[in-house]
Amino acid sequence: MRNTFCKKPLWEVNDHLVRVAQGKEPADTVIRHAKLVSVTTHEILEDADIAIASGRIAYIGVAGHTAEHCIGEKTTVVDATGLYATPGLIDSHIHIESAMLGPSEYARAVVPHGTTAILADPHEVANVRGLDGVKSMWEDAARTPLKTMLTTPSCVPAVLGVEDTGSSIDASQVAQSMTWPETYGLGEMMNFPGILNNEPNATNEVRETLKADRRVTGHYSVPESDRGLAAYIACGVSSCHESIGIDDVVAKLRMGMWVQLRYGSAWHNLPVYLPPLLQMGIDLRHCLLCSDDNHPNTLVSDGHMDRILREAVRLGCDPVTALQMASINCAEYLGIGEDIGSITPGKCADIVLMRDLTNFEAKRVYIDGDLVALNGKACFEVTPFAWPEFMTNTMNLGREITADTFRIPAPTANGTTDIDGPTTCKVRTITVDPGQTITRNTICTAPVQDGAVCADPATDLLKLCVFDRHHGAEGTHAFGFVHGFGIHGALAQTVAHDAHNLLVMGDNDEDMALAARTLIQCGGGEVAVADGKVLALVELPLCGLMSDLPAEQVAAKVEKVEEAWMAMGNTMPSPFMTMGVMSLACVPELRLTNRGYVNCVTFTMEDLIVA
Incomplete structure (x- = not known):
């Protein structure tokens, strides 16, 4: 037994639990008249009592037995009539x-x-x-x-x-x-x-x-x-x-x-x-x-x-x-x-009293016998944590980002760019499906304008770029294309599994540049941009991944970003999370990292332009 996360290890309090179970010493807390969900026997035990001492369960009263003998003058008694007690x-x-x-x-x-x-x-x-x-x-x-x-x-x-x-x-x-x-x-x-x-x-x-x-x-x-x-x-x-x-x-x-x-x-x-x-x-x-x-x-x-x-x-x-x-x-x-x-003698008293087994609404939550949540609210305070400086300064691109940064030169037969060359070219594309981590390795036709390969909003072909944000001027970046998001404008995030480099996606270079610069300035996060305006922003200064704000405030910011996504044309659930795995180079079929396309079936690199 690890005993790491228990208030006290069993070997230290087993004698006390023996006495409490027999009524020789009082319990700290007794939960009465609960419907006990027995995960060891797959049963619901009606009118059960649970006696808690030293953070562990000393006794359960079932089949007509009660924990009345465990109650002393200082015992906290909880009436759980009508509630389900679950682990x-x-x-x-x-x-x-x-x-x-x-x-x-x-x-x-x-x-x-x-x-x-x-x-x-x-x-x-x-x-x-x-x-x-x-x-x-x-x-x-x-x-x-x-x-x-x-x-x-x-x-x-x-x-x-x-x-x-x-x-x-x-x-x-x-x-x-x-x-x-x-x-x-x-x-x-x-x-x-x-x-x-x-x-x-x-x-x-x-x-x-x-x-x-x-x-x-x-x-x-x-x-x-x-x-x-x-x-x-x-x-x-x-x-x-x-x-x-x-x-x-x-x-x-x-x-x-x-x-x-x-x-x-x-x-x-x-x-x-x-x-x-x-x-x-x-x-x-x-x-x-x-x-x-x-x-x-x-x-x-x-x-x-x-x-x-x-x-x-x-x-x-x-x-x-x-x-x-x-x-x-x-x-x-x-x-x-x-x-x-499980809720059985000797175990840590990690117990949830639920209203029902349909909505699983937690009315009371106990960890090691302590009441830690009541009616949907935490009973413990969380003060701001003093994060070390190395956790907050993580945006190191070492370059200035402009619209020209996102220009993809169109190839020609002799390997040079020709502004009077073909008007389209074939590009390898990541195709995504809503609610899935798996992508598809597809080939699409991209327009060529002024010697550069461009996104095509009409066919939902968006440009994708990943910048190394860890190694300054020595870092590299790579281009790709993605299909399935259906947005107008640009999105950027530093939540980009698993290297968490700077990931930018969009249908025009100007908005993509603005999105990238916005995240560089705030230390990382998620941003939605359209027509030269920042529509919504979630600042994540801790490693470019986490906020130092309360959950409710972060949730409100994320909700605004998702509203911006919908206004930009997206319909998939949690689109930023789906976007964030576009560079996850261990899940099939195709991903983009700062080094280029990775075929995640053969684990070889793939070219952007398809001959």
């Missing part, structure tokens, strides 16, 4: 930075929704500021009751040799991080080609994690379910949240993997995978719920794990099974089921 909800895979909030503000946003623990992979910050940045994040996280468990980023950079990041992490650093008390595993191993080819650093990162008896989380994003998948799992990777189709999900489950069914702001895989799993009668004990990436306005307006539970039930899953996937399954996967994941 605290666990997000099995989350990137805090995607919410554009610091960890403590993130905790304030999610705990009132019943979330008591998260398994967080901070590879966004790590790609900008390495393990020092990760340490800063967890210093902030430690100031709240949320159990923020770390999975050390494994892929910094995500794929070797195709992009330039602000930092790097190798196997020796992974080994060092495994000694940290907050570390529970290795972050998603996106570099599956490195595993399959026995690339030393990738396999050694897994080896160091296994040596420390920690879990290796995965990201196997190819439609291959035979030798490659078997090899990936045999290496030690034990979970995956990135599948291509239901056949891949089933194959992973059959090979013993734990599969995370994802439902975030933009990536809606749960509705694709859960109904067929239920129809096939597949045992869901190895299925976990996760959000992966959530925008702040999703957290503020719709919720966190409670939102995912609502969707699971809407899709036909019974509520207790859904709760199992958000509690005990995750705890057992992590090897910490002796401490969290």
Whole structure:
């Protein structure tokens, strides 16, 4: 047992719990008359009592038994008549930075929704500021009751040799991080080609994690379910949240993997995978719920794990099974089921009292027996964190951005640009589909004007550019095209997975230049521009990824940006999140980094102009 995130380890208080359970000493808190959701037996136990002492559950009164014998003069008694008592909800895979909030503000946003623990992979910050940045994040996280468990980023950079990041992490650093008390595993191993080819650093990162008896989380994003998948799992990777189709999900489950069914702001895989799993009668004990990436306005307006539970039930899953996937399954996967994941004697008192099992509205939330949220509001304060300076000065392009920066010279047969040359040319294009991380590698026809290849708003062909923002004048940039966003104007963001370079997209060079300059001036973020005007801006001064403002204020800014997107012509959900993975060089089929196009099936570079 890790005992890291418990108020007190079981070995330290087991004798006290023995006395409380027998009524020889009073409990700190007794919850009475709840409908106890037993995730260990898949039951709802009516009129149950729960006695809490030293942050742990000492006794549960069920089948006609009560906890009256545990009540003393100083015991806090909570009447939970009509409420359901569920284990605290666990997000099995989350990137805090995607919410554009610091960890403590993130905790304030999610705990009132019943979330008591998260398994967080901070590879966004790590790609900008390495393990020092990760340490800063967890210093902030430690100031709240949320159990923020770390999975050390494994892929910094995500794929070797195709992009330039602000930092790097190798196997020796992974080994060092495994000694940290907050570390529970290795972050998603996106570099599956490195595993399959026995690339030393990738396999050694897994080896160091296994040596420390920690879990290796995965990201196997190819439609291959035979030798490659078997090899990936045999290496030690034990979970995956990135599948291509239901056949891949089933194959992973059959090979013993734990599969995370994802439902975030933009990536809606749960509705694709859960109904067929239920129809096939597949045992869901190895299925976990996760959000992966959530925008702040999703957290503020719709919720966190409670939102995912609502969707699971809407899709036909019974509520207790859904709760199992958000509690005990995750705890057992992590090897910490002796401490969290169920409401049973000896476990940490991470308990949510819910109004019902349809909306999963949390009325009271307890972590280690302490009331941390009441009626949708956090019971703990979050003061501004003193971030070190190296976390706030991360925009280093070393160049002046003008409209001419975005000019793409049109090629001719002799390799020179000719303003009287062809009026069109074929360009390799990233085609996106709403709500999906997978892209398509397509070829489109782009207009040529005055010797330059241009965007074509009439066919929804937008220009794309990625600038290295980490290495100053030595940095490079590359051009591409994208289809599927349908906007007029330009958009830019420094949330650009995973190197988080400056990503700019638009249908004209003037607006693209204004968008880029705006983010350089404010230290990073997200911006929408049209016809020479900034329509909306979210400033993210912390590594160009996170704000230092409260969640509600950040959510309001993001909402204005999304309104600007719609005014510009976009209709897809969470478009900035979809735009942010245009440079994610480990997910098929085609991506653009600061070095150029990457074919994420063959992991080779591709030319922009197609002969």
